[in-house]
Amino acid sequence: MSRLNTKPNMADADEFYARLMAAHDGLTKTQSDALNARLILILANHVGDAKVLNEALEAATNSARQQAGISGKEGRKP
Amino acid sequence: MTRIFETPLYPYQRSPDQDAPKCVRHPVVVVGAGPIGLAMAIDLAQQDVPVVVLDDNDKVSFGSRAICFAKRPLEILDRLGCGETMVKKGVTWNVGKVFTDTRETYSFDLLPEGGHKNPAFINLQQYYLEEYLVRRVRELEADGKPIEIRGRNKVAALSDNGGFVRLEVETPEGPYNLEADWLVACDGANSSARRMLGHDFVGKVFEDNFLIADVVMDADFPTERWFWFDPPFNRGQSALLHKQPDNVWRIDFQLGWDIDREEELKPENIDRRLRAMLGDDVEYELEWSSIYTFQCRRMEKFRHGRVLFAGDAAHQVSPFGARGANSGLQDTDNLFWKLKLVLDGTAPETLLDTYSAERTYGADENIVNSTRSTEFITPKSEISRLFRDAVLDLAVDHEFARPLVNSGRLSVPCTYDGSPLNGPDTDALPHGLRPGAPATDAPLDGGWLLDRLGNRFQLLLIGCEGPDSLEESGVDVEVLHLDPAKNPEIGSRYLGGAPKAVYLLRPDQHVAARWVDHDEAAVRAAVRRAIAKG
Numbered sequence: 001m002s003r004l005n006t007k008p009n010m011a012d013a014d015e016f017y018a019r020l021m022a023a024h025d026g027l028t029k030t031q032s033d034a035l036n037a038r039l040i041l042i043l044a045n046h047v048g049d050a051k052v053l054n055e056a057l058e059a060a061t062n063s064a065r066q067q068a069g070i071s072g073k074e075g076r077k078p
Numbered sequence: 079m080t081r082i083f084e085t086p087l088y089p090y091q092r093s094p095d096q097d098a099p100k101c102v103r104h105p106v107v108v109v110g111a112g113p114i115g116l117a118m119a120i121d122l123a124q125q126d127v128p129v130v131v132l133d134d135n136d137k138v139s140f141g142s143r144a145i146c147f148a149k150r151p152l153e154i155l156d157r158l159g160c161g162e163t164m165v166k167k168g169v170t171w172n173v174g175k176v177f178t179d180t181r182e183t184y185s186f187d188l189l190p191e192g193g194h195k196n197p198a199f200i201n202l203q204q205y206y207l208e209e210y211l212v213r214r215v216r217e218l219e220a221d222g223k224p225i226e227i228r229g230r231n232k233v234a235a236l237s238d239n240g241g242f243v244r245l246e247v248e249t250p251e252g253p254y255n256l257e258a259d260w261l262v263a264c265d266g267a268n269s270s271a272r273r274m275l276g277h278d279f280v281g282k283v284f285e286d287n288f289l290i291a292d293v294v295m296d297a298d299f300p301t302e303r304w305f306w307f308d309p310p311f312n313r314g315q316s317a318l319l320h321k322q323p324d325n326v327w328r329i330d331f332q333l334g335w336d337i338d339r340e341e342e343l344k345p346e347n348i349d350r351r352l353r354a355m356l357g358d359d360v361e362y363e364l365e366w367s368s369i370y371t372f373q374c375r376r377m378e379k380f381r382h383g384r385v386l387f388a389g390d391a392a393h394q395v396s397p398f399g400a401r402g403a404n405s406g407l408q409d410t411d412n413l414f415w416k417l418k419l420v421l422d423g424t425a426p427e428t429l430l431d432t433y434s435a436e437r438t439y440g441a442d443e444n445i446v447n448s449t450r451s452t453e454f455i456t457p458k459s460e461i462s463r464l465f466r467d468a469v470l471d472l473a474v475d476h477e478f479a480r481p482l483v484n485s486g487r488l489s490v491p492c493t494y495d496g497s498p499l500n501g502p503d504t505d506a507l508p509h510g511l512r513p514g515a516p517a518t519d520a521p522l523d524g525g526w527l528l529d530r531l532g533n534r535f536q537l538l539l540i541g542c543e544g545p546d547s548l549e550e551s552g553v554d555v556e557v558l559h560l561d562p563a564k565n566p567e568i569g570s571r572y573l574g575g576a577p578k579a580v581y582l583l584r585p586d587q588h589v590a591a592r593w594v595d596h597d598e599a600a601v602r603a604a605v606r607r608a609i610a611k612g
Contacts, residue, residue, distance in 0.1 A: 037468035045478040 004055035083205045086136040087212045090230040096254040103242060104130050105421055107258035109233050109271050112139060113204060114389030114406035115264035116211035119225055120158045120218065121414035124533065127421060128224035130256075131215075132247060136229030138208035141366035142292050145201050145322055146400035150491035150516060151407040152196040153587070157532045159217070160210045161196065168200030169321050174303040176485050178470040180310060184480040185302075188488075193567045194519040195526040199488065201322045204403065236261070236274045238383045260417060261385045264406075269391035277382060281375020282449065284396065286456045287333040289369050291348050294325050295362035305485040307455075307470055311354040316455050316485075326365055329355070332456065339369050372396045374449050376441045380434040386413060393441035395448035398455060398486035405444050408492060409437050415533075415585035419609055424552040429610040432499050440492035447487045454484035491516045494588065501582065501591025501604030501612075508574040517587045520567035522560070527568065530558065532587045535608070537601060540568060542578040544596040550605040555582075584608055 010016050024032045047053055088111065095102040106122055108115045111133035122129040147155075147164065155161040175185040188198040218225050234253065235246035243261040247254055263271035272279060304319040311317070315332035322328060331351055333342060341347060348367055353360065376393035380386060389406030413433050419425035457463035472479035494500065494514035503513050511518060519528040535555045537548060541562045548555040562569030573579050580597075582590040582604050591604035606612040 033464055034468060037465050038472060041465070041468055041472060041479060041482070042476070 002049055002052055004052050082209050083138050083140050088227040088229040089136050090250050101255045101257055103257040105259045108262045110265035111227055113207050113403055117407055118262050118410040120214055121410055123218050123223040123225035125418045127418050131227045132231040134232035138205045142203035144204040144403035145328055147200050148404045148489040149196045149198050151404045153528055154407050154411045159214050163210050167323055168202035169323055170197045170200050171301045176483055177306045179308055183470055183473045193521050203322055243384050263387045263391045264389050265391050267390040267394050279377055281373050283373045284452050285335040287337050287369050287371055289331045289333055291329045292366040293327050293362040294365050374445045380437050381430050395444050396452045398451040399448050400489045401444040401448055404489040411586045412437055425609040436494045436497050451484050451486045499608045501607050504594055506576045506594050507579055511589055513589050513591050515589050518571050520571050522565050533585050536583045538581040540572050540579045542580055542596050550602045551611055553605055
């Protein structure tokens, strides 16, 4: 049973980050949102496994919650 | 042209009950002569359970309304003696296409597996279904079956006295009282029975309006379901085109929430919308138009004492997915035999609680699916619209996104997983026919398996030795010996890889229990369990 990999997994993290930023270069907020939505759907389909996707949703939700200052039951301790 | 829905089919006639010195008690009174009430009454009368249907009207429903009938409800209607007429008159279709703006986003083919009597879907105006059901009622009456429809009999008051239900009925000739051992409320989404008894009906309102225009025209569109997201002729909204018999086309325009109903329903405004869609030179006649909003909701329980709720009276969904009338027919299919066994004293009243348990489960399945479709079709937040549009866009070039496109998940039969009536199961047999599932059709000896099933408990012995009949706790179980060597589809659908199998079926054709070999004690225990005596 696979689990969400939260350990470093990209051979060149800086390179990916630069490419992600480049993809958004010159886009308006609306265009960037549209790009992100497509990217999420494409990657989610590639992952496929419902368990991994649920863990990813949870990890993203917790991180966003923490940033917003909402402490949830699942929220990670600082 | 006089349309069928303009002709009184069950005009008011004075009943002897109105002149009886003492209030007359009936075993079952059905409120509402829509498709669900009529199906309920026919099913009971076929079982020789006396039934009276009361309706405040005397005609079939006005306008085409429900038009998509799925395979499982057609199988149920076959058991009621109307399925073949429906399929003969209806438009059979398999292909659906989804367009975004002017592009075809994707198409689906329901590609029905061969070797089934009924097609995956037909389209037929609801008034035809009601007409065939009324005709069937007349046939049963002629055969001396205990069934009666009373037109223009409006239920004005209702009370459940514990031992029976008391009704006050208004007629053109004044009121009278009636009593019923059991009352089945099939009086639609605005059920007055539900209101008079003060029961809940909670759920989610969707803030949107849809305009239905059913038009008669000679058009060369194919017999397919066409659905548009954001078409040029209805910017920012959706639209649907679907064929019905008699050259009637269902056209459905999403309008949004903030509209002027009266203005939208003016013929010149409907005409403007139709011409934008079909072109300026099209000739058509408007058969019916209506603006609807919808809710997804259900009653918490479908049984309240001696009153049972079925169809829209008990649950309501959005029209996407054809889960309204189709699920109502599955309600009455579930209820008729339980009511019969309870009235006969064969089963305890708690069997009727399983009607509620099984059909609320079915209603939840429909509500989930229809809510998801609605959220996709009418996104209500900026972010849901963003993802919806991303899916539609990706679906053109990327196969993976097509299953995410949701223009309605079409009605499929409900499997009562986890029902208290379900008996033993085995992994050795195909998963699709596990306890709770409806029996799958297959060719049998030149006919169809499903034509041989239903209306009573049955034991299918497939390639297996066993008795020729069985009686348990007052239930006669008919035994069918099926030879998989002579009927290969029965072999592949019911055995999978197993050499033999035994299926216990309920009167609604659903599987109650199954085994890989015959064991009489186990079958007897499963029969008791299936009638809530286990």
